[in-house]
Amino acid sequence: MMDSVANYGKGLKLPTYHETRVTFLKKEVENMHFTLDKYKNEWKKIGCTLMSDGWTDNRERFITNFLVNSQKGTTFLKSIDTSDISKNAENLFQLLDSLVQEIGEENVVQVVTDSALAYVSAGEKLMEKRCKIFWNPCVAHCIDLMLHDIGDLPVHANTIKKAKKITFFIYRHIWVLDLMRKYTKGRALARQGVTRFATAYLTLKSIYQQKIGLRSMFASEEWAKSPYAKKSDGINVQLIVLSDPKFWPAIKFCLKCVIPLVKVLRLVDGDAKPAMGYIYEAMDRAKEQIRKNLNDVQRRYRPILRIIETRWELQLHRPLHAAAYFLNPKFHHDPNFVANEEVRVGLYEVIERMCPTTLERCRIDLQLEKFDKAEGLFGKEMAILTRTKK
Incomplete structure (x- = not known):
C-alpha cells in the first residue's frame, strides 16, 4: 500500500471516513463473497472437509477456528469461544452439527478435529446422525502424540533433557551464542518443527549436525578463558558435549527412531498435495524404515513400533485412509x-x-x-x- 502511495506522488487524495467505512468496505465484502462462492461451488461438486484448530488467547479463553478445506484450498469459516464447551461432548456435537448444517451436509465428506476424548465422543455422535459423513482425528496431532510417547522412553527423555540444557545455556548468553555461531558457521541449534515434539527432535538433529563445531567451541582457548567456563551450568554443558560417552550415540539412536515419523508429519502438514491418499502407505513405510534404521533388532525397534501401532489402531486406522x-x-x-x-x-x-x-x-x-x-x-x-x- 505504501509503495502505491509513493508511486502516485504529490497530490494524492485520501478516502473520506465515510468511503472507508461504507463504500470501500462494502466492495471488499462483495469481493470476499465472490471468492467464497467459487469455493462453495467446488464443495458441491467434490465435497470438502470441516476442520477445527484450537488455541488460547491472551485472556485465557479457548478459541476454536473452523476452516473448510477442498482441492481449491482452505477457507476460514469462523472463530468460536469454546471455553465452556471444549470438554463437553454433547455441546461439541451440537456445535459441529450446526456447522455441518451451515456448510451443507451433502457437501461435507469428513470432519477433522483433535483426538481429545470429548471430540472423539462428539465425532461418533455426529456420524450416528449424519450417515454419510466421517469423523477423523487430526493426523498431525496423532503423530505428535506418538512423538510425545516415544519421547517419554528413558533414553529419549534423558537425551532431550541434556539437549535442552545445551540450547538453553547457549541461547541465554549472548557472548556464548556469538561464539557458537563462529564455530558452527552461523548455523542455529534450535529448530522449529510443525509441532511441539517434532521441534524437540529437529533440535536434536541440528545439535548432532553441529557436533564438530560444538566440541571445538567447548575445547577452545576462547571458551576456557571466558567467565562462563567457570560457572556451574557452563561446566555441566561442557561435560555433556565433551565428556559424556552416551550423549552423541544416544542422539543418533533417537533420530533413527523418529525421523521417519517426522517425515510423515511434514507430509500431512504440508500444502504441496492432498495427503489423504498417502497416509496409509507413508505410515507403513515409516515403520519399515525404523526397523531398518535399528538393524532389525527387535528389542530396539519393538518399543517404538508398539507406541506407533497403538496410536494407529486406536486413532488413525480409519476407513477413509484405507479407501484413499x-x-x-x-x-x-x-x-x-x-x-x-x-x-x-x-x-x-x-x-x-x-x-x-x-x-x-x-x-x-x-x-x-x-x-x-x-x-x-x-x-x-x-x-x-x-x-x-x-
Missing part, C-alpha cells in the same frame, strides 16, 4: 501393490456409508473393475501418471 490408499493410482497400479483384507474392508465401509443404495454400489463395483484394469478414463489417468513419472 486403494484408490490412489500411484500405489494401486504399482506392480508391488497388495490390497490386503484391512484395506478392502476400509474401502467397502466407505462405499457402504457414502452410497447407501444397492444400485449406486453396483455401479461403483463396475467402475472398480475398470480402475483395476486401467480402462477408459482410468487408462487415461494412468497414462498421465506415467508421463509425470518420466
Whole structure:
C-alpha cells in the first residue's frame, strides 16, 4: 500500500471516513463473497472437509477456528469461544452439527478435529446422525502424540533433557551464542518443527549436525578463558558435549527412531498435495524404515513400533485412509501393490456409508473393475501418471 502511495506522488487524495467505512468496505465484502462462492461451488461438486484448530488467547479463553478445506484450498469459516464447551461432548456435537448444517451436509465428506476424548465422543455422535459423513482425528496431532510417547522412553527423555540444557545455556548468553555461531558457521541449534515434539527432535538433529563445531567451541582457548567456563551450568554443558560417552550415540539412536515419523508429519502438514491418499502407505513405510534404521533388532525397534501401532489402531486406522490408499493410482497400479483384507474392508465401509443404495454400489463395483484394469478414463489417468513419472 505504501509503495502505491509513493508511486502516485504529490497530490494524492485520501478516502473520506465515510468511503472507508461504507463504500470501500462494502466492495471488499462483495469481493470476499465472490471468492467464497467459487469455493462453495467446488464443495458441491467434490465435497470438502470441516476442520477445527484450537488455541488460547491472551485472556485465557479457548478459541476454536473452523476452516473448510477442498482441492481449491482452505477457507476460514469462523472463530468460536469454546471455553465452556471444549470438554463437553454433547455441546461439541451440537456445535459441529450446526456447522455441518451451515456448510451443507451433502457437501461435507469428513470432519477433522483433535483426538481429545470429548471430540472423539462428539465425532461418533455426529456420524450416528449424519450417515454419510466421517469423523477423523487430526493426523498431525496423532503423530505428535506418538512423538510425545516415544519421547517419554528413558533414553529419549534423558537425551532431550541434556539437549535442552545445551540450547538453553547457549541461547541465554549472548557472548556464548556469538561464539557458537563462529564455530558452527552461523548455523542455529534450535529448530522449529510443525509441532511441539517434532521441534524437540529437529533440535536434536541440528545439535548432532553441529557436533564438530560444538566440541571445538567447548575445547577452545576462547571458551576456557571466558567467565562462563567457570560457572556451574557452563561446566555441566561442557561435560555433556565433551565428556559424556552416551550423549552423541544416544542422539543418533533417537533420530533413527523418529525421523521417519517426522517425515510423515511434514507430509500431512504440508500444502504441496492432498495427503489423504498417502497416509496409509507413508505410515507403513515409516515403520519399515525404523526397523531398518535399528538393524532389525527387535528389542530396539519393538518399543517404538508398539507406541506407533497403538496410536494407529486406536486413532488413525480409519476407513477413509484405507479407501484413499486403494484408490490412489500411484500405489494401486504399482506392480508391488497388495490390497490386503484391512484395506478392502476400509474401502467397502466407505462405499457402504457414502452410497447407501444397492444400485449406486453396483455401479461403483463396475467402475472398480475398470480402475483395476486401467480402462477408459482410468487408462487415461494412468497414462498421465506415467508421463509425470518420466
